[in-house]
Amino acid sequence: MAVTVTPGSTRREEHPSMRTGRPVIAPVHRGPSWLATGHAASTFRIMVLAIWAIYFLGPVYFAVIAATKPTNSIYTSAALLPYKPQFWTNLGYIVSYGGGIYFRWLLNSAIYAVGGAGIGTLLAGAAGYYLAMFKFRGREGLFLTVIGGMLVPATALALPLFLMFARVNLVGSYWSVLLPSIMSAGPFSLFLCRVSAEASVPRELVEAGRIDGAGEARIFFSVAARLMFPGLVTAFLAAFVGIWNNYLLPLVMLTNKDMYPITVGLGTWQGQTTHTDILETLILVGALISIVPLVIAFLFLQRFWRSGLSLGGVKA
Amino acid sequence: MTTVTATSPSTGRRKSSARTRALVTRVGFLGPFYTAFTLFFLLPIGFAIYESLLSERRIGGVFGRPIEVFSGLSQFGAVFSDSQFWSGIRNVALYVCVLAPLMATVGVTLALLLDVTAPRLARVFRTSYFVPYAVSQVVATIVWGALYTPGSSPLSEFHININLLSHTLVFPSIVNIVIWEWGGFNVILMTTALTAIPTEIFDSARVDGASKWGMAWHIKVPLIRPTILMSMVLTIIGTMQLFTEPQVMAQISDSIPSYYTPNMFAYTQISGDNYSFAAAISVTLALVGLIMSFAFIRITRRRTY
Numbered sequence: 001m002a003v004t005v006t007p008g009s010t011r012r013e014e015h016p017s018m019r020t021g022r023p024v025i026a027p028v029h030r031g032p033s034w035l036a037t038g039h040a041a042s043t044f045r046i047m048v049l050a051i052w053a054i055y056f057l058g059p060v061y062f063a064v065i066a067a068t069k070p071t072n073s074i075y076t077s078a079a080l081l082p083y084k085p086q087f088w089t090n091l092g093y094i095v096s097y098g099g100g101i102y103f104r105w106l107l108n109s110a111i112y113a114v115g116g117a118g119i120g121t122l123l124a125g126a127a128g129y130y131l132a133m134f135k136f137r138g139r140e141g142l143f144l145t146v147i148g149g150m151l152v153p154a155t156a157l158a159l160p161l162f163l164m165f166a167r168v169n170l171v172g173s174y175w176s177v178l179l180p181s182i183m184s185a186g187p188f189s190l191f192l193c194r195v196s197a198e199a200s201v202p203r204e205l206v207e208a209g210r211i212d213g214a215g216e217a218r219i220f221f222s223v224a225a226r227l228m229f230p231g232l233v234t235a236f237l238a239a240f241v242g243i244w245n246n247y248l249l250p251l252v253m254l255t256n257k258d259m260y261p262i263t264v265g266l267g268t269w270q271g272q273t274t275h276t277d278i279l280e281t282l283i284l285v286g287a288l289i290s291i292v293p294l295v296i297a298f299l300f301l302q303r304f305w306r307s308g309l310s311l312g313g314v315k316a
Numbered sequence: 317m318t319t320v321t322a323t324s325p326s327t328g329r330r331k332s333s334a335r336t337r338a339l340v341t342r343v344g345f346l347g348p349f350y351t352a353f354t355l356f357f358l359l360p361i362g363f364a365i366y367e368s369l370l371s372e373r374r375i376g377g378v379f380g381r382p383i384e385v386f387s388g389l390s391q392f393g394a395v396f397s398d399s400q401f402w403s404g405i406r407n408v409a410l411y412v413c414v415l416a417p418l419m420a421t422v423g424v425t426l427a428l429l430l431d432v433t434a435p436r437l438a439r440v441f442r443t444s445y446f447v448p449y450a451v452s453q454v455v456a457t458i459v460w461g462a463l464y465t466p467g468s469s470p471l472s473e474f475h476i477n478i479n480l481l482s483h484t485l486v487f488p489s490i491v492n493i494v495i496w497e498w499g500g501f502n503v504i505l506m507t508t509a510l511t512a513i514p515t516e517i518f519d520s521a522r523v524d525g526a527s528k529w530g531m532a533w534h535i536k537v538p539l540i541r542p543t544i545l546m547s548m549v550l551t552i553i554g555t556m557q558l559f560t561e562p563q564v565m566a567q568i569s570d571s572i573p574s575y576y577t578p579n580m581f582a583y584t585q586i587s588g589d590n591y592s593f594a595a596a597i598s599v600t601l602a603l604v605g606l607i608m609s610f611a612f613i614r615i616t617r618r619r620t621y
Contacts, residue, residue, distance in 0.1 A: 127346050
């Protein structure tokens with residue numbers, strides 16, 4: 001069904017080279033290439049696109065400006081202009097506020113996201129590779145069972161997970177968030193890893209490994225995993241973002257605020273802003289800092305990520 | 317292959333040991349993933365269904381020990397006769413009706429515009445649209461919340477004094493947050509579909525004298541129809557589960573009750589230890605989401621042919 005086509009092919013970031021031969025896209029014109037044609041229609045088009053860029057980036061700009069203002073001046077100063085910027089002072093406040101609880105939350109988020117995404121990607125990588133390389137009866141059935149799970153949003157799964165963990169008395173522990181996080185992007189990861197293995201691991205190479213006497217595990221870890229790396233990175237990133245940004249699951253599972261991830265922590269701060277003025281500023285500083293690891297992850301892994309996204313298209 | 321032709325007495329054993337090894341390999345590669353999938357995906361869903369069929373009874377009077385007894389569909393009866401549940405369903409239904417077409421329109425329009433823009437510039441725009449994807453729903457709601465709050469809102473500088481968190485405006489305010497979060501993702505979705513269209517189609521259209529506008533409307537949009545439908549199904553399913561944005565927003569707005577969406581209602585019930593009732597809400601919500609998606613696919617399919 002339409003669903004199986006989803007992630008790989010849809011998230012594909014196009015590469016300029018893919019578009020050559022399409023005069024609509026790259027019209028022949030003079031002047032700087034990025035300006036396209038000089039007609040009024042195209043100016044209008046670019047203006048519309050630019051307004052939307054402002055819409056999508058504006059709130060981030062606002063958050064940066066607000067986070068650098070002196071505390072208590074968010075309401076008294078111009079919203080969109082810098083006012084006595086003191087980002088480092090505010091950073092100092094957030095480091096010391098509540099005994100540095102903010103960085104505890106940041107650490108927790110990192111543990112949940114790196115642990116969950118890391119283990120999840122490893123499991124999906126192995127299973128996806130096996131499904132791609134070995135033919136056996138029931139293979140497609142096994143695959144489709146999981147792929148159907150892509151239709152289940154993380155939020156829908158959080159309450160059932162809570163009910164189950166409550167039965168086995170695991171609610172309120174690190175495990176109650178970490179274990180379900182392993183499967184947070186499970187169906188998508190399996191899909192991506194299978195496609196990735198089919199597209200980038202040549203069967204001849206696996207055969208050659210076998211003839212040389214390498215075990216299946218060794219072939220996977222030292223040959224296939226390397227070739228599948230772009231796909232694995234994409235799966236890891238998808239899971240990482242999902243876990244880092246998850247709210248309902250840790251909200252229902254955890255009661256001890258020392259175990260909160262950043263989302264739940266900031267959520268509780270939001271509830272306290274009316275009593276504690278300094279939080280008006282700190283919450284925006286905290287919100288900004290919480291985006292940084294994701295931006296770093298995206299940039300750092302971008303090279304692999306880009307090529308991983310095009311995987312869905314390779315399958316032909 | 318030579319070992320197969322040799323009829324030594326060890327062949328059978330070797331064959332079976334090879335089969336054992338193949339089985340061990342299969343379990344080794346598939347076992348961990350499928351165990352985790354069963355434990356943290358299938359089992360909770362099954363468990364929620366099971367839990368929804370129970371109800372709590374106290375033995376020995378009101379202060380007695382609570383035990384759980386099988387009660388069939390009585391929890392569902394209780395859910396369906398709860399006016400707060402219906403209020404939540406009405407709210408998410410309203411969100412679905414507005415968000416599904418709006419999100420698809422934003423995605424399609426921007427993707428079509430980017431499609432006829434120079435690649436380098438288009439890439440810059442697309443990246444900027446995708447930025448909110450990396451921002452968590454909690455953070456998005458916090459930042460937009462500050463933008464909505466009178467006083468810290470840029471609107472107040474222009475002396476526009478409307479309360480975007482008020483009873484009437486909180487709906488469009490939340491719609492806006494969701495569009496902001498997922499708009500860029502939908503643009504990427506549509507862009508990918510557009511890039512998959514074979515170029516020959518455009519060449520022949522151009523020979524036939526199609527304008528850019530005509531090409532977009534009569535060729536591109538019909539060809540990416542499946543992706544548009546998929547985007548709408550994703551929006552429907554996601555919106556049915558609406559939770560984070562109103563939950564975080566409720567802390568700064570008086571207009572959002574604790575039962576604003578079915579998920580918020582279920583969360584409130586869990587805080588009150590009403591597990592079976594919460595389970596029944598969860599199961600109902602998941603079913604309604606699935607049915608709505610399938611119905612939507614059916615209806616839109618039928619219209620095509």
